[in-house]
Amino acid sequence: MSGNRIITEPIAVAPGCGLAGPGLYDAEGVNSWRLHVDDAHARSQSIVAQLWHPFAAEALDADAQEALVDAFRVAAEGASDAGFDGVALVESPRLTHPCREQVLEALVAVWGASRVGQR
Numbered sequence: 001m002s003g004n005r006i007i008t009e010p011i012a013v014a015p016g017c018g019l020a021g022p023g024l025y026d027a028e029g030v031n032s033w034r035l036h037v038d039d040a041h042a043r044s045q046s047i048v049a050q051l052w053h054p055f056a057a058e059a060l061d062a063d064a065q066e067a068l069v070d071a072f073r074v075a076a077e078g079a080s081d082a083g084f085d086g087v088a089l090v091e092s093p094r095l096t097h098p099c100r101e102q103v104l105e106a107l108v109a110v111w112g113a114s115r116v117g118q119r
Contacts, residue, residue: 003044007119010052010090013075017054024049024078025071033082046085050119051075051107055094069102076110086115 011033012023022029033049040047051072057064072089079087087107095103107116 003046005085006040006045006047007088008048008050010050011075011079013051013053014071017052019052024051024075024082026078030078030082033079033084037083041083048086048088048117049075049079049082049084050088050090051079052090053092055092057094060096060099065099065102068099069106072103073106073110076107080110086117087111088117088119090119 009021010019011021012019012025014025015023017023022032024030024033037047053068053071055068060068076087087110089100089103089107091100104116104118
C-alpha cells in the first residue's frame, strides 16, 4: 500500500464492551469491517484495527484473564479475516503487565510481531 495508513477507532473484542459499531468477535462484525477494509484498500490505503476491551474487573482471576486473552485472539483472527493490515492493542491502566503480555503474545501469534502495535 502506498497511500496513507488508517487507524480505526477502538473496536470491541467481545460483546458488551460498550462501544458503538461492529466488533471483531463474530461473523457479522467481521463482514461489516471487511467492507471498510476493502474500501481503504481500493484507495491504496492500509488500515489497522485498534482492539479494545474495557477490562471492567479490577483484578482478574486466572479464568477471567484466560477469557480476556482468548477474546483478543478471536478478535485478532477476525481482523485478519476482514483483511486488515495489522492490529494495535489499546492500552488500559487496568490491564496488568502479565495479562498485557499474554494478550500481546496472542496477537503476535496471529499477526506476527511486525504487524502488532500498542496505543
